[in-house]
Amino acid sequence: DGGITQSPKYLFRKEGQNVTLSCEQNLNHDAMYWYRQDPGQGLRLIYYSQIVNDFQKGDIAEGYSVSREKKESFPLTVTSAQKNPTAFYLCASSYTINTEAFFGQGTRLTVV
Amino acid sequence: AQSVTQLDSHVSVSEGTPVLLRCNYSSSYSPSLFWYVQHPNKGLQLLLKYTSAATLVKGINGFEAEFKKSETSFHLTKPSAHMSDAAEYFCVVTGGKLIFGQGTELSVKP
Numbered sequence: 743d744g745g746i747t748q749s750p751k752y753l754f755r756k757e758g759q760n761v762t763l764s765c766e767q768n769l770n771h772d773a774m775y776w777y778r779q780d781p782g783q784g785l786r787l788i789y790y791s792q793i794v795n796d797f798q799k800g801d802i803a804e805g806y807s808v809s810r811e812k813k814e815s816f817p818l819t820v821t822s823a824q825k826n827p828t829a830f831y832l833c834a835s836s837y838t839i840n841t842e843a844f845f846g847q848g849t850r851l852t853v854v
Numbered sequence: 855a856q857s858v859t860q861l862d863s864h865v866s867v868s869e870g871t872p873v874l875l876r877c878n879y880s881s882s883y884s885p886s887l888f889w890y891v892q893h894p895n896k897g898l899q900l901l902l903k904y905t906s907a908a909t910l911v912k913g914i915n916g917f918e919a920e921f922k923k924s925e926t927s928f929h930l931t932k933p934s935a936h937m938s939d940a941a942e943y944f945c946v947v948t949g950g951k952l953i954f955g956q957g958t959e960l961s962v963k964p
Contacts, residue, residue, distance in 0.1 A: 845890075
């Protein structure tokens with residue numbers, strides 16, 4: 743089955759710990775994205791990548807880091823510098839930066 | 855710069871009545887526009903897309919949207935709401951990256 747897989751679905755971490763969210767796609771898409779969703783705030787772009795080994799900051803990149811070493815994978819690390827990391831995180835991919843995106847099922851991160 | 859505004863944060867309809875979710879956009883060139891739906895705690899699913907072909911676009915689950923350049927609008931409609939349509943809907947415009955509206959929550963009353 744083609745698609746985007748995010749794992750895990752739920753993640754709990756202690757405050758001060760870094761945590762990495764996984765995103766894998768087998769759609770042969772060049773572009774990949776990470777969004778954060780909070781109640782009543784829609785989707786906010788954290789990072790995006792147009793091609794392997796390249797990525798750009800989105801609107802709320804502080805406290806996050808990414809890598810794009812493989813076309814299929816775009817992991818997101820939530821660092822201890824992120825002041826309010828508890829949120830629903832969505833990964834997406836598209837053929838190019840201006841085509842429709844396909845979304846994973848999300849990871850709900852709770853920091854306690 | 856590109857932007858998108860969803861004019862209603864919440865819409866409530868009765869089952870069997872029409873649905874109208876409003877979206878206005880701003881773009882310095884001919885944009886691509888999309889509507890997505892999100893059910894609680896799920897990812898987003900593409901409902902339909904406009905990419906400069908026909909201005910009336912049909913999507914999944916009976917939804918359609920009309921691109922009106924003169925009004926810079928891309929409103930989403932459905933003739934008859936179903937309980938399963940209750941969800942959050944996002945209008946999206948392309949502009950170097952995907953630009954999302956703030957979302958419209960659709961409630962459907964029995």
